[in-house]
Amino acid sequence: MKKLLVLLSITVLILVACGRPSADSTNGEDTVYTIRIAHLVPEEQSSHLAALTFKEKLEKESNGRLKVEIYPNGALFGSDREAIEAVQLGNLEMTIPAVAPLASFNKKFMVFDLPFIFNDHEAAYKALDGELGESLLEDLQKNSLKGLVFAENGFRHMSNHKGAITSPDDLKGMKFRTLENPVHTDTFKSFGANASPFAFGELYTALQQGTYDAMEAPISLYYTNKFYEVQEYLTLTGHVYAATILLMNNDFYNQLPEDLQALVTEASEEYRTEQREIAQGQDVEFLEKLKENGMKVNEITPEQKDAFREAAKVVYDKFTAEIGEDLVEQAKAANQ
Structure with missing residues (x-):
C-alpha cells in the first residue's frame, strides 16, 4: 500500500512539474x-525544523519573489535516491x-562514507x-545539481533485536540494512553481516516483519521514526559521520x-549553522528518550572500536583508487 501511495505521489509531482513552470511568468522583478x-525526515527532526527557517527567510527577504513549499516525511519520495533523481531531472527544485x-x-x-574517516564533529x-x-559541491554541477551546503544527520550507530554488539563477530550472518551506497554495504560485509541496501521509507515495516535483523542510523532518526519499537539494542559505534546536503536543480x-x-x-549557510546546532541538541535529548522507550544502549571501548577499524581496512583497499587517493588523504587530514 505504501509503495502505491509513493508511486501516486511521484506521478502527481511529475505531472505538476510538467504542467507548470517553476517561475510564474510575469515581467521583471515581479516574477x-x-x-x-x-525530504524524508519527520517534522520534528532538525533538517525539517531548519528548513522552516530557510523558507521564512527566502520568502520574507525576497519580498515574495521566492515561494517555498516543503514536503517532509517522505510524502513525495520513498528514498533519497528518488528525490535526488527528481531534482537532477528538474521535476523538483x-x-x-x-x-x-x-x-x-x-x-x-x-x-565521506569511508568507515571511521572522521574522529569527531570538528x-x-x-x-x-x-x-x-x-x-565536491562544485563538482556536482556536471550532474545537473547545485550543491549549496552540507549539514548533518550525525554519527551513525548500529542496532538490532538480538543482543548488544561489541565486536564484528556479533554481526556475522545478521541480516543488515544499509544505505544505498556500496561503501556502506561493503563495510558491513567486512564486519561479517549479510548486508544489503533498502529504501528508508519502508525500513520500519521490513524490520517489523523480520526481513532485516539490524540497521544503522543517527540517533535522531532512531527516535523520530520510532525504530525503538522494532529494534531492542542500540550500540554507539559512531562508525560513519552522516552528512546531509542541501541540493538544488542547477x-x-x-x-x-x-x-x-x-x-x-x-x-543556505544560515540553515547549515542552525541545523547542526539543533541536531547536536537532539542527539542528547533523543538518546535519553530512546532509553526511556526501552532501548538497551551500550557503548564500545576504544579497543573494541579498533577491531571494527581493522576489519574495515579492506574497504579502504577496495575504494581508495576509485574515490581518489588525494580526496581520501584530504579527509584524513581533517583529523589533525
Missing part, C-alpha cells in the same frame, strides 16, 4: 519562483538527502566546509536573478 523541497546516496551520481562523494566540519567539501539556480541567488546562498 515569482517556486521552490519545492522534498530542492531536496535535503543524506550524502551517501549521492555516490550513485558522483563517486567522489564516497569519501574534523567532519573542517572537511565538509573546507577545500574538500567546496570542491538549471533552476542559474535562472534565478543574481540577487536571489545570493539570498539562497546566504540562507
